Amino acid sequence: MRKGETTRERILDIAQASVLEKGFGATSIEEIIAAAGITKSGFFYHFRDKNELAYALLTRYVADDMRILDEVFGRAAELCEDPLQSFLIGLKLLAEVLADLPGGHPGCMIASICYQERLFDRRVIELNRKALESMNARFRGYLEAIALAYPPREPIDLDALAEMASCVIDGGIIMAKVMGDSDRLVRQVLAYRALVKRHFSQSQEEVSRPSALAVE
Structure with a gap:
């Protein structure tokens, strides 16, 4: 360099x-x-100015986040071809990655910009919106594959469920920071994992029956 x-x-x-x-x-x-x-x-x-700094920060931050998500869920797909079990493995791996960050997750650049939008120009605000759309699209793709193989136990909005992943991660970061408890973020991700498992397991027996492919 x-x-x-x-x-x-x-x-x-x-x-x-x-x-x-x-x-x-x-x-x-x-x-x-x-x-x-x-x-x-x-x-x-x-x-050139603070807006250009913000744009560079957000670009780098989003690229790092997307890389981590792709690596984690890519690894999960290598471990298991079943879409549901792969997604559950991925969420467990993601929780482990977040737990291993020094001092817990330091914060969310997307949330920081959202809370102070008036400080930024339209280019920064638009990039922030696209960052969330990109994350939501990734989770929507995973959930669509799951729904094809495992029809949900009851009707569910896949867009809302995909967006919930972003809400859980960002909300977990805020909760962990406010409460001074870095484990809160990990627990939120694992709670989301349990919710997805419950919605797409085809019967109560499957929920309780151990699987060689599942990560408990």
Whole structure:
């Protein structure tokens, strides 16, 4: 990585840590410059203004989140071809990834931008919306495959169930941060897993019967 790229990444690392801790409004360009050990002109060489910094932060954050989701559920698909069991394995693996993050999940960039939308231009706000749409589409795809193989026990809105995954993760992050309990996020993901398992298991016997493919 070239020196300019290294400096840019360091600025993004410092800015992301600050934003996730206290929000965009309370994060100043001056403090980022001081922490990065660069001049003001050095900062503006990489980012024209705070909106451009926000766009870069969100782009990187979303790419990392999508990569983690694809790796986790891709690994689950390798372990089991059954769509329901694969999804349940994926959620269990995701819970383990979230539990292993240092100090719990540090926060959600998407939520931070949502709460302070007036600070940003339309480009940043639109990227934030597309980020959620991308996550929802991934979960909707998993659930569609499950519903084809395992008709739900009762009618259910797959779009709402897919969106619930985002709500559970973001809401779990907020709950964990407010309550000072990093395990809350993990418990929320596992509760969502139990809900999906209950909706798509074809009979009560299947819910209680052990499976060699299931991750309990």
